Amino acid sequence: xxxxxxxxxxxxxxxxxxxxxxxxxxxxxxxxxxxxxxxxxxxxxxxxxxxxxxxxxxxxxxxxxxxxxxxxxxxxxxxxxxxxxxxxxxxxxxxxxxxxxxxxxxxxxxxxxxxxxxxxxxxxxxxxxxxxxxxxxxxxxxxxxxxxxxxxxxxxxxxxxxxxxxxxxxxxxxxxxxxxxxxxxxxxxxxxxxxxxxxxxxxxxxxxxxxxxxxxxxxxxxxxxxxxxxxxxxxxxxxxxxx
Numbered sequence: 001x002x003x004x005x006x007x008x009x010x011x012x013x014x015x016x017x018x019x020x021x022x023x024x025x026x027x028x029x030x031x032x033x034x035x036x037x038x039x040x041x042x043x044x045x046x047x048x049x050x051x052x053x054x055x056x057x058x059x060x061x062x063x064x065x066x067x068x069x070x071x072x073x074x075x076x077x078x079x080x081x082x083x084x085x086x087x088x089x090x091x092x093x094x095x096x097x098x099x100x101x102x103x104x105x106x107x108x109x110x111x112x113x114x115x116x117x118x119x120x121x122x123x124x125x126x127x128x129x130x131x132x133x134x135x136x137x138x139x140x141x142x143x144x145x146x147x148x149x150x151x152x153x154x155x156x157x158x159x160x161x162x163x164x165x166x167x168x169x170x171x172x173x174x175x176x177x178x179x180x181x182x183x184x185x186x187x188x189x190x191x192x193x194x195x196x197x198x199x200x201x202x203x204x205x206x207x208x209x210x211x212x213x214x215x216x217x218x219x220x221x222x223x224x225x226x227x228x229x230x231x232x233x234x235x236x237x238x239x240x241x242x243x
Contacts, residue, residue: 001211002129005030009129010074012061012114013083015042017183018133021203022081027052029207034074037084061110062102071117079129080118081210082111085151089188091144100147107151111158119162119171126170131210132159136179136218136227143242163215176206177218179227195223 009026013019015037023033027050035043036059047054059070061084085107088099111132122128135152142149159175166173180196197220209217218224230238 003030006032007078008032008034008076009079009081010034010036010077010118011081011083012036012059013085013133014046015039017199018178018181018202018206019081019083020046021199022083022206023050023054025203025207027054034077036070061113062105064113067110067113067117071114076121077118078127079131080114081131081133082114083133084110085133087148087188089144090147092146095146103147103151107148108154108158111155115162119166122171123166123169128171129210130162130171130173131206132173132175133206134159134175134177136177136224138177139227140230140238140242159216172213173215174209175216176209177216177224178202178206179220179223195220 004026007030009031011019011023011026011033014023014033014035019037020042023035023046027033030052032052033050033054034057035047035054036057037043038058038060040056040058043056043058047056055074057070057073058066060066086102088096088103090096090099115130119128119130122130132155134156135148137145137149138152138156140149141153156175156177159173163173178197181202182196182198202219205217205219218228230242233241
């Protein structure tokens with residue numbers, strides 16, 4: 001169990017959904033939070049509801065100058081939780097260039113803009129905590145999810161590489177792979193979403209993982225076992241079933 005009292009964590013993507021629910025849990029545990037997203041109003045509203053100290057700092061992770069300004073304004077942090085992401089269902093037969101690039105830029109490249117400055121500072125101090133948010137869609141490319149599935153697979157690989165490289169630096173790296181969560185993003189889906197979770201339920205799973213020493217947690221558990229089992233399928237079988 002981590003001691004959260006007085007620890008300063010930067011939550012990127014805290015405006016709503018999983019990020020908002022997680023902010024509540026972390027604040028209740030005693031963490032001091034820096035709440036970030038692109039819109040000031042929902043962040044201010046959340047900050048006023050939290051039981052602990054919270055600072056609001058808007059940031060657009062797709063804009064390097066915005067990231068630079070945010071990092072300068074925030075100063076030293078003990079931990080970073082990256083939850084920002086965008087999503088549009090997209091089939092390769094109906095390619096949407098703008099949406100595809102946005103998913104790659106916000107969901108994946110945006111993490112490099114932030115981590116490229118946060119991680120070196122933590123390594124220099126010999127302490128820190130990085131938590132990345134991938135997805136069950138990271139394990140294999142899913143139909144109708146180009147852009148999103150690819151960006152989340154990149155996050156999972158990024159987290160694995162960081163965990164390898166930072167093992168003896170004092171900087172802990174963790175990743176979570178959630179399934180479907182009821183949010184503004186999943187409202188775009190027109191198909192049945194098995195094991196759909198409420199944000200508060202997903203936040204409880206994520207916070208429990210952050211209190212552990214484990215690297216990776218995939219949830220909900222039963223759905224994650226089904227998805228991860230697909231990695232064991234030969235390609236011809238996987239594409240016949242999912243394609």
